[in-house]
Amino acid sequence: MITSSFYQELQAFLDERISVSMDVRHAHGEGFSYHENTPPDVVVFPNTTEEVSAIVVICAKYGIPIVPFGAGTSIEGHVLALKGGVCIDLRNMNQVPEINREDMYVTVQAGVTRNQLDELLEGTGFFFPIGPGVNATLGGMASTRASGTNAVRYGTMKDNVLALTAVMPDGKIIKTGSKAKKSSAGYDLTRLLVGAEGTLGIITELTLKLHSEPETVYAAICAFPSVEAAVATAIKTIQKGVPIAKIELLDDAMMRAINRYSALSYPEVPTLFLEFQGTVAEVEGQIAKVEEYARFYGASDFLWEKDAANRKRLWRARTDAAPAAMALRPGAQLMSTDVCVPISRLAKCIVDTQRDIEETGIIAPILGHVGDGNFHLTILIDSEDKEEFNRAKALNERLVRRALAMGGTCTGEHGIGVGKLPYMALEHGDSLEVMRAIKLAIDPQNLMNPGKLLPER
Amino acid sequence: MITSSFYQELQAFLDERISVSMDVRHAHGEGFSYHENTPPDVVVFPNTTEEVSAIVVICAKYGIPIVPFGAGTSIEGHVLALKGGVCIDLRNMNQVPEINREDMYVTVQAGVTRNQLDELLEGTGFFFPIGPGVNATLGGMASTRASGTNAVRYGTMKDNVLALTAVMPDGKIIKTGSKAKKSSAGYDLTRLLVGAEGTLGIITELTLKLHSEPETVYAAICAFPSVEAAVATAIKTIQKGVPIAKIELLDDAMMRAINRYSALSYPEVPTLFLEFQGTVAEVEGQIAKVEEYARFYGASDFLWEKDAANRKRLWRARTDAAPAAMALRPGAQLMSTDVCVPISRLAKCIVDTQRDIEETGIIAPILGHVGDGNFHLTILIDSEDKEEFNRAKALNERLVRRALAMGGTCTGEHGIGVGKLPYMALEHGDSLEVMRAIKLAIDPQNLMNPGKLLPER
Structure with a gap:
């Protein structure tokens, strides 16, 4: 448990950036989820990788558990302090050391959020495609191997992280990967830390791949007689190699929720929301193909928009899906x-x-x-x-x-946290033992986000 | 060392598929490289994952080192039996259990070769993009995280393996990943085994992503006044988001070698070989852009071909680069x-x-x-x-x-093997200790391809 000497060692260099206030602890005890609030004993707010390392060294010395914290948007209980200990809130680490246009990457501290990155990239001609539906931090997104609506074309966080800086359980600061686009030099520690949910180390800095902004973006929506018809259209689109940027399905219940939420009158049937990116010629070619597939599978209409304001309006229903669903049952x-x-x-x-x-x-x-x-x-x-x-x-x-x-x-894309622990053995079989061996080797004291990702025996 | 009881335990189920002939051992003692032939003591030819597991269990019991062997095309000494022991030649494992068109994957045994896979996929409308310049096995390509000319568009083996079956050092058969396109369920063991060069386990089966064959393919070549001009053209092409399929540079010395080898008369200057894939409209749009960039940077000519035979002829110089270079100095x-x-x-x-x-x-x-x-x-x-x-x-x-x-x-893309061992510490710093910890945890006896990837202390 937390002793005063432990606390003093932290306070010695964190000064005001440490808190045991019940409010602060409570605010760090849950994410966006149904999991019960489980506050840490202490919350710290480091400014640098070196401070994170110093905190980890002190925790290792005293055997205190550590929970890394980004924006607190996890929906599987990743931030619950199941064994108490120290919550490391990384939101002060919101600097952007480098944007490199020639090599098309950006290096961010782990506390930089999705929205902050978007604003920063505005006008550069580049964008970062991975985005969950909330304003998560990039460190949190990497740790849960997040993705979102663009994954069909651009992959997930696993595909868009070039290099990492991480603090390991003994306090060592390591750098994984490199600024080169590919490498065959040794074990892929980048991909091991991406999705590790803070159980092997704390990601403090990320080098992310940037993508060129498309010349044009078109949006479309399309109503189907059945889920099968909508999915068949999606399969055909992908099989035919159409590089579609987004292809989202909302079922009849979700369309009803949206109509009610925004006083709209969409057909309350399975509906695809689509986005196309490329040159005008490319995008119009893609749309023609997908419309053909959709009509083949019985789609009754196929609306598309190219103007930015109209696109936004068309996609509003999809963008509002979460609040619309929530509004079905206030509270x-x-x-x-x-x-x-x-x-x-x-x-x-x-x-x-x-x-x-x-x-x-x-x-x-x-x-x-x-x-x-x-x-x-x-x-x-x-x-x-x-x-x-x-x-x-x-x-x-x-x-x-x-x-x-x-x-x-x-x-x-949400991760295991505590919510999916019961299924790890069923999904992975003997692979789970290999995961346990890695965890034990890297974090022998089991101090890094304990109780997450790996079910206890 | 190899004892007769060890040999008999293997022979009991391998029957004729085990050899100690000096010729066979020698044939497994080197790849395509300058590294000295270092033969194993025994070579075995399993037919199934279960047989590989049985072999590994016996090796673990006797403490005998294991070297997995595919097509023997490694150029960094991956197959050298530095500590003797058993070479597991996987070329009998050349079955293809499943081609799934809807989900766009193929499952192959580790001994299936690149050319075999190409032939198999002919006429399906799908292809597998990753290919080194030689007819390697897919198991070997995964183990060295191989890539090749298509990587600029399609990524490397790391991006194109969905799932693996592997035999771990204790003989356990594990399955990593799944047939789903993405997952956030636990540590990414697939990406850990890809590029591990057989030092953590033996890949026996791979599920690979398939890609849709493009409607059309155009090829182009383009001579530049300098390396800088050629590279600037490549950078611009990628920055502008042109989804180019291949963009290869041959320097003046290589162009000279090719002219001599095939009695051609290309300008002996830095030259880009390009390939474009997509619909005709897409490809012609891409070519127009790249030609504009090339001319901006001083390219003197820009030849392109769409007809298959002409494309092949145009690319012949690139395809022949390796033999042309070798011919500069016979023997x-x-x-x-x-x-x-x-x-x-x-x-x-x-x-x-x-x-x-x-x-x-x-x-x-x-x-x-x-x-x-x-x-x-x-x-x-x-x-x-x-x-x-x-x-x-x-x-x-x-x-x-x-x-x-x-x-x-x-x-x-070649891997560490033994050839790049001296640079691991320089490249990875403290990350190397994390790699060592993983190796020790998974292969505590250090029997899996010992002496490769991780420098000995």
């Missing part, structure tokens, strides 16, 4: 599911799940990154109602088992 | 370098190296995957001439140090 708590399956199994996985939702009597509109086979149920629950909570958890569990049986994964 | 041995630097430093790195080559008096035409910042010196040496060999090694070493000083890597 309810959100439980978001996150399975990802091979795309050939996606329609069946969604349809079986819709039937399950109906039988369960739970409100759970569906939103899918359909090009990746990844979709979310926006389950709305009354957190006071234990019975309903359990029904929702059971629904989530059946969904995960369905996805695993289809050769999928329990989490496409 | 010479090849030492290929492999640095990769941030593309902004590439021109300087090449020009400084050309000066160095000239001062050294060594024959070393240059070939570069210029879109990735990766280039190779085709150093031709008389293997009997110790003094010349040392001069060549010194040239390679200066090149590596130059690349590392520029923020690059000692190997872009």
